[in-house]
Amino acid sequence: MPNWAIHLIVPLLALLIVIRREDWKYIFLLMPLAVVPDLDTFLTQHRALLHNIFIPVVFLILGWKFYEYRTIFIISAVYFASHVVLDMFGGGVVLFYPFYDRMAFVNASLSIEQPINIIYTFDYGFSEYSSGWKNALGYITDSPGTGGLVFVLLAGICQLYRNKLKRYQ
Numbered sequence: 431m432p433n434w435a436i437h438l439i440v441p442l443l444a445l446l447i448v449i450r451r452e453d454w455k456y457i458f459l460l461m462p463l464a465v466v467p468d469l470d471t472f473l474t475q476h477r478a479l480l481h482n483i484f485i486p487v488v489f490l491i492l493g494w495k496f497y498e499y500r501t502i503f504i505i506s507a508v509y510f511a512s513h514v515v516l517d518m519f520g521g522g523v524v525l526f527y528p529f530y531d532r533m534a535f536v537n538a539s540l541s542i543e544q545p546i547n548i549i550y551t552f553d554y555g556f557s558e559y560s561s562g563w564k565n566a567l568g569y570i571t572d573s574p575g576t577g578g579l580v581f582v583l584l585a586g587i588c589q590l591y592r593n594k595l596k597r598y599q
C-alpha cells in the first residue's frame with residue numbers, strides 16, 4: 431500500500447502542473463488533506479468512510495456553488511481523489527461507501543528479475559471488504575518513503591536558501 435510520501439508527492443506534483451502560480455499557496459496550505467483519509471483508521475471502517483468517491487465529488491459541487499473559492503475546493507478534491515485512487519491501486523477502497531460495500535481495486539505492476547524476465551500483473555474489479563481492514567493499523571511510511579520525503583525536503587531547504595541568498599545580492 432502507498433506510504434504517506436507517495437500520498438503527498440503525487441497530488442503535489444499534479445497540482446503544481448495544473449494550478450496557476452498565484453494559487454500555489456493553497457496547494458501547500460491544503461497539503462495535509464492528502465493524508466486525512468487515513469484518519470478513518472481510528473474509526474471502524476478503514477478504507478471506506480473517508481476512502482470513497484463521494485467526498486471529492488462534494489468538494490467539486492461546493493466549488494461549483496461557491497465559484498470565487500473554486501480553486502480551494504478543486505485542490506481539496508484532487509488531494510482526496512488522489513489518495514483514494516492510489517489506495518485503489520494498493521489493495522482497494524470501498525469506492526461507493528456506504529451504498530456498495532465491496533472494495534474497488536486495480537492491480538497493475540511491472541517487475542524485472544534475473545536473468546531476463548519481465549513480469550507484469552494487470553487485474554481490476556471488486557473484492558470483498560475483509561475484516562482485516564477494520565483492524566488495519568495506520569500506515570504512515572516505509573523506509574524508502576522516508577528517504578523520498580527527506581530528498582524532497584532537502585530540495586525545499588535548498589530553494590529557501592537560494593531565495594535568501596538572492597535577497598542579499
Ligand SMILES: [Zn+2]
Pocket residue numbers: 467468481513517
Ligand atoms: Zn488510505
